Amino acid sequence: MSIKEADRANPVTAGESDPTRERRSLVKPSRIRQYEPVVIGTLSVMFVLTVWQLVANARIYSVLFLPGPWDVAQAMVKLFQQGDIWLDMATSGQELAIGYGMAIILGLVIGLLMGWYTRFQYAMDPIVNFFYSTPRIALLPLFIIWFGIDIQSKIAVIFLGALFPIIINTMAGVRNTEAALLGVARSFGASDALIFRRVVLPGSVPFILTGFRLGVGHALTGVVVGELIAARHGVGQLIAIAGQTFQTPKMLAAVILIAGTGMVLTTILQRMENRFQSWRPQIRR
Amino acid sequence: MYDRSAKLAANGVVIEYWMQRSRTLFTAVQGVDLVVRTGEFLAIVGPSGCGKTTFLNAVDGLIPIASGSLTLDGREISKPGPDRAMVFQQPGLLPWRTVLGNVMFGVEAQRSMGKQEAISRAKQQIDLVGLSGFEDAYPLELSGGMQQRVNLARALLTDPEMLLLDEPFASLDAQTREMMQLELLKIWSKTKKTALFITHDIKEAIYLADRVIVFTRRPGRVKKVVEIALSRPRDLRVKRDPQFLTYEDEIWESIQEELAVPAERLIAGMPAA
Incomplete structure (x- = not known):
């Protein structure tokens, strides 16, 4: 049994006000939380690519100077x-x-x-x-x-x-x-x-x-x-x-x-x- | 109550350090004479920096003595051996090993036990120190008290004739420390190991030991030997026993004489007597 399981079996430590919430944040992040780094990272890359594409599309500079x-x-x-x-x-x-x-x-x-x-x-x-x-x-x-x-x-x-x-x-x-x-x-x-x-x-x-x-x-x-x-x-x-x-x-x-x-x-x-x-x-x- | 024959005998033990920076020879311990009897629990107290930990390290064989003799069952101590096991002040656990792996480290280093045997005996020790259910936990997941239990179990698994304890509870909070003292006594009474316990906590020394030895300030020597005639098994209430308090006063006064600062300035730091 790991210490985490021991905590779960014995939730005295989790606090009185809202034990379920307390334990969730300590033991396992929710699904959305788990994928947060990937989602935010992807959005950030897409944002940069979009801006780059838009600037390139404006064709202020030629393709050989600034390709999209x-x-x-x-x-x-x-x-x-x-x-x-x-x-x-x-x-x-x-x-x-x-x-x-x-x-x-x-x-x-x-x-x-x-x-x-x-x-x-x-x-x-x-x-x-x-x-x-x-x-x-x-x-x-x-x-x-x-x-x-x-x-x-x-x-x-x-x-x-x-x-x-x-x-x-x-x-x-x-x-x-x-x-x-x-x-x-x-x-x-x-x-x-x-x-x-x-x-x-x-x-x-x-x-x-x-x-x-x-x-x-x-x-x-x-x-x-x-x-x-x-x-x-x-x-x-x-x-x-x-x-x-x-x-x-x-x-x-x-x-x-x-x-x-x-x-x-x-x-x-x-x-x-x-x-x-x-x-x-x-x-x- | 215990066998009067000597397990450990120190005669005129001198321990010196070469101080590289000041290029001087530093005398940590100056002529210690003492005997630890077989099965006895002996505690050494003294002002900080008096060389008590240094002395313990010499008993463990980690550092050499400059003169005198230090014998275990009549044999001169020159290096660490399976007849002694140390419980350290800092737990010194391998952070990448589980509780089980850490408890097994001592016998693994000594190569004194097969792996299967070590695993099953380690589990018994873990049980004995009250950590069952935590075999697979990593040290960083444990509290300080639990880490010290692992430290103790690791020493016990090597089945030494003598247990050396270097202020093992010094870094624990007050309640945990008292619980650990109680449990140490229980384990000690079950295993019947000769124990040499270093501490700066006078109450701890009286509570645990059959005899308390007071060291002088550096360079350390034996200043006083106090026989603790409190009956066993002792529970924590014994700490309020009038006899206990008499011992405490006696030892405190002895240590106080060793401190360089005048007594008046130390009253605030005096234990409640």
């Missing part, structure tokens, strides 16, 4: 009909998957080691701080010299972009382990390995996932800027060419693809964060 959402939608459909987009998406997706995937693995390992071993942190701190305070995109010309204009140079810049926020957040998660919990674990004679697996690691998960989420933003920046500067294929390359040839609706359609990817990845990670934090009492205002 409808123009962008049509451009999007056309993109997929022509079929080149698949190669661009595959290229960008591959860069993102490899670069971001490597950043997750290495960032996690380095971050955990830095958090757990103080001396390793002392050794790594100057290097991590150097790269974290440098816009990693500034290294792109170097990567082009090293790796050429194929996907390797983009993978490198995506990897470096996402790596450092992941390292720093993972390390912070380990370092933020409550001293009281460590004391309890030591008092019961827990081995270091057990402390790491059962106390430190689960406590760091929210920090780690935040690092992953921040990494997504940096990785997508790497994809777009990397391809804007020099690439053969890719969604960023598509944006660059469409922009240079004044195909503004097409350019915006590609931007929306990037934004959509970012939103999907961020949402997945947000869901994971919530799942790992299901032990936090849900208090709705």
Whole structure:
């Protein structure tokens, strides 16, 4: 039996004036309340699109200067009909998957080691701080010299972009382990390995996932800027060419693809964060 | 009433800290001599900062002693062991684990019990501390008193020979604290564990203990030992017993001498006697 059920079975705590109402707000929001965020969010998006469409329809500016959402939608459909987009998406997706995937693995390992071993942190701190305070995109010309204009140079810049926020957040998660919990674990004679697996690691998960989420933003920046500067294929390359040839609706359609990817990845990670934090009492205002 | 043989013996225990900032050696405890008898409930009271918690941490084996000897059943204490279990001032529960998972954490860390056995015995402990029905609740859903019950159950599940309690009720409100004291005595009389209880609450110490030890101010030493000859089982009314109040006066005066400020300025903070 959960504590919520216990409360329900024993509604003394609910107050005398209007117990049903009190309990509803504490235990489960009503149906409308539950969908409130989605409904209000959708209305807000529709409002912005409508205003945008109306302004565009007034045709104060030309389509190539200010296309409306409808123009962008049509451009999007056309993109997929022509079929080149698949190669661009595959290229960008591959860069993102490899670069971001490597950043997750290495960032996690380095971050955990830095958090757990103080001396390793002392050794790594100057290097991590150097790269974290440098816009990693500034290294792109170097990567082009090293790796050429194929996907390797983009993978490198995506990897470096996402790596450092992941390292720093993972390390912070380990370092933020409550001293009281460590004391309890030591008092019961827990081995270091057990402390790491059962106390430190689960406590760091929210920090780690935040690092992953921040990494997504940096990785997508790497994809777009990397391809804007020099690439053969890719969604960023598509944006660059469409922009240079004044195909503004097409350019915006590609931007929306990037934004959509970012939103999907961020949402997945947000869901994971919530799942790992299901032990936090849900208090709705 | 209890076996007179010593469970825990401290002889001239000195505990020192190296203070990194001032680069000085700080003496927290200076030559503590005491004995905790098997099955006894011993309480240590003292002015705040007198080193009583530090002493308890040394008994748990979390910090080393600089000199003297500290033995449990004649064996020198050097590190935490399954023969002792601590109930902490802060509950120290893993927030992502349920009550059941937290109660099991102690035996899990000691690797002293199989999982199935741990689950069924943990449920018994949860029952014993009055938390049945809350096995699947998370710590953040519990009140402070309930969290301390989990803290206690976690220690009891490891079946220690000696229970160490570090001001476990200090952060609870007055009513909850009294209820917890009553329940602790019930559990203690059932389990017959030797108990070493640290507190700054004189009434709590007298109510719970067979003997109360008063520490001096820092660096802490044993100043006074008071045998509490109140009959057991004790209910909360014993706190108004004239004998109880005599003990309280005696201990209060002993502690008061240790406080640097003149007595007149402390009258306001004196417990109602």
